[in-house]
Amino acid sequence: MGADKQFDGYQPYDYLDAGEDYRAFDLAEKTAGFEPRTIELTDEQEARVDELTDEIVLSLHDHAFQFPAEIDEDLFDYIREGRIHTAYEFLAETSLDAVFDMQFDGLSSVHSLHGWKWDDITHEVSMRACDLAHSDYAFQCRSVDDIHRAREEGKLAVVQSIESAAMIENELDRIEQLYGMGVRSMGITYNSSNALGTGGGDIRERDGGLTGFGANAVERMNDVGMAVSVSHASPQTSLDVCDVSEKPVFDTHALAKGAGMGARGTSDEVFEAIADTGGVVGLLSSTHLPDIETYMEHFEYVVDLIGIDHVAFGPDVLYGDHTELLRVLSEYHGMELPESTLQSEYVEGLENPTEAWQNIPRWLVANGYDDDEIEKVLGGNVLRALEQVW
Numbered sequence: 001m002g003a004d005k006q007f008d009g010y011q012p013y014d015y016l017d018a019g020e021d022y023r024a025f026d027l028a029e030k031t032a033g034f035e036p037r038t039i040e041l042t043d044e045q046e047a048r049v050d051e052l053t054d055e056i057v058l059s060l061h062d063h064a065f066q067f068p069a070e071i072d073e074d075l076f077d078y079i080r081e082g083r084i085h086t087a088y089e090f091l092a093e094t095s096l097d098a099v100f101d102m103q104f105d106g107l108s109s110v111h112s113l114h115g116w117k118w119d120d121i122t123h124e125v126s127m128r129a130c131d132l133a134h135s136d137y138a139f140q141c142r143s144v145d146d147i148h149r150a151r152e153e154g155k156l157a158v159v160q161s162i163e164s165a166a167m168i169e170n171e172l173d174r175i176e177q178l179y180g181m182g183v184r185s186m187g188i189t190y191n192s193s194n195a196l197g198t199g200g201g202d203i204r205e206r207d208g209g210l211t212g213f214g215a216n217a218v219e220r221m222n223d224v225g226m227a228v229s230v231s232h233a234s235p236q237t238s239l240d241v242c243d244v245s246e247k248p249v250f251d252t253h254a255l256a257k258g259a260g261m262g263a264r265g266t267s268d269e270v271f272e273a274i275a276d277t278g279g280v281v282g283l284l285s286s287t288h289l290p291d292i293e294t295y296m297e298h299f300e301y302v303v304d305l306i307g308i309d310h311v312a313f314g315p316d317v318l319y320g321d322h323t324e325l326l327r328v329l330s331e332y333h334g335m336e337l338p339e340s341t342l343q344s345e346y347v348e349g350l351e352n353p354t355e356a357w358q359n360i361p362r363w364l365v366a367n368g369y370d371d372d373e374i375e376k377v378l379g380g381n382v383l384r385a386l387e388q389v390w
Contacts, residue, residue: 003154007092008136012085015134025078027066030090033321034346036355039292039362049361052371053095056151056379057361060282061231061252061314062353064091064101064158071324076332082110082123086131087319087353088138091156094357097379098147098157100185100252100314103128105163107329116166116190118174125160125181132158140182144386147379161252163232164190165217175220184390185227185252188214188241189234197237210240218244225390235270242273248385249277253284253314259301264288268305275306278388280381282314285350287322292349292359296367299377308373312382315356322346 018024041049065084068074084104091099108124109115132140141147141157150157164187168174178186188210191201196214198207210218218241221228229250230238242249251274257265266281274281283299285292303311318325323345330336349363350356364374 003152005092005156006137006154007089010088010135010137012088012131013083022083023077023081025074025081026069027085028069028320030087030319030352030354032069032319033324034351035348036351037349037359039349039359039366041362041366045362045365049365052365052374052378053361055375056147056383057095057097057357058147058312058379058382059096059099059314059353059357060250060280060312060382061102061161061284061316062099062356063103063316063318064099064353065319067318067320067325069320071321072328075325075328076109079104079107079109082127083131084124084128086128086135086138086158088135088156090319090352090354092137093354095361096156096353096357097151098141098159099353100159100161102161102163102252102316106190116164118167118169121162121167122178122181125162125178125183128160129182142182142184144383144390147383147386159184161185161227161229163187163229164192164194165196166190166192166194168195168217170195170213172216172220175217175226176224179224179226183226185229185250186221187229187231187233187252188218188237190232197240198234199237200232200234203234207234207236209234209236210244215240215244219246222247222389227386227389230270230274235267238266238270239273242270242277242279245277247277247389248279249274250279250282250385252282253286253316254281254302255284255288256298256301256305258305259298261288261298271302271306275310278385280310280312280385281306282312285315285347285356286317287326287344287347289347289350290344291347292363295347295350296363308376309381309384312377312379313356313360315350315353315360317347317350317352317356319352322351
């Protein structure tokens with residue numbers, strides 16, 4: 001059985017003096033910018049949720065930290081300060097035993113204008129690892145055993161993850177360096193193309209797919225034991241990765257084109273290729289959907305397509321005003337956001353990690369999934385794949 005959460009009161013960078021050793025910012029409250037919602041259950045269903053979440057509960061994709069309260073004013077100064085504030089206290093209110101935390105990634109412009117540079121990513125990964133090392137509740141996850149330990153001790157295993165391999169440039173050895181820093185999951189591309197392959201937002205007349213160097217990088221990630229994700233990669237790049245990889249492949253956060261998501265959605269062909277590797281698809285929520293019911297329509301579509309053994313949850317949510325964050329970033333980059341991104345001010349029932357990971361198990365119980373199915377999608381499927389990868 002899992003232990004009660006052992007949050008010890010530690011706040012980010014408590015080993016320093018805020019305002020003296022680093023610049024302090026007013027950070028977002030837990031329910032910034034939205035009205036919280038809890039899925040209602042009967043007493044019997046409540047008891048069942050408690051019992052089921054004693055097993056491993058794992059998020060395949062979230063940003064488990066606080067953004068500034070005033071994103072339009074403080075975002076870029078907060079980024080340049082180089083210290084992400086993990087939301088330890090808020091996360092302790094969830095049933096999570098482990099979270100794949102995607103850091104700032106493309107926002108990691110600590111030293112450069114546009115981010116994704118080696119110095120930016122390594123600064124963020126190492127600074128985050130230092131802060132985690134000072135918390136008794138959360139710790140850097142380096143193995144499957146760490147996830148089991150977190151469950152048994154009432155702690156949180158944080159899997160430091162990166163959404164693109166752009167910063168390795170043409171250096172395969174950097175994969176090993178990142179692994180040595182504690183990174184255990186990495187995407188091939190973000191929306192933009194890089195030396196490994198074509199980005200999901202960078203397809204013109206032809207989808208170039210995975211490069212030869214990209215194939216070598218996938219093989220090196222297999223060799224060192226780092227999970228490979230095809231989130232944000234182009235369709236052909238994703239298919240090529242599944243063909244090259246000898247280990248299970250992940251899409252840590254995805255929506256289904258076949259369930260009505262359109263250009264932001266992933267094709268049935270890619271989902272099936274991931275499942276054929278033994279991999280797992282995490283279902284995405286962030287800003288694209290109106291509510292948890294619509295989110296679960298995508299979940300059920302993908303389950304029907306590739307089977308419940310290959311599906312999990314990667315909501316891709318954070319603490320702060322997510323829609324305002326995207327508005328600020330779109331203006332900064334001079335790009336127009338897709339209509340789907342702005343169709344809702346927030347996703348009802350799934351707006352931050354606390355709300356999402358309280359409501360996902362509740363929805364599954366309320367909608368008649370059996371114990372074995374719930375345990376698989378809340379963590380068992382990911383653990384099974386990680387045992388082969390890590």
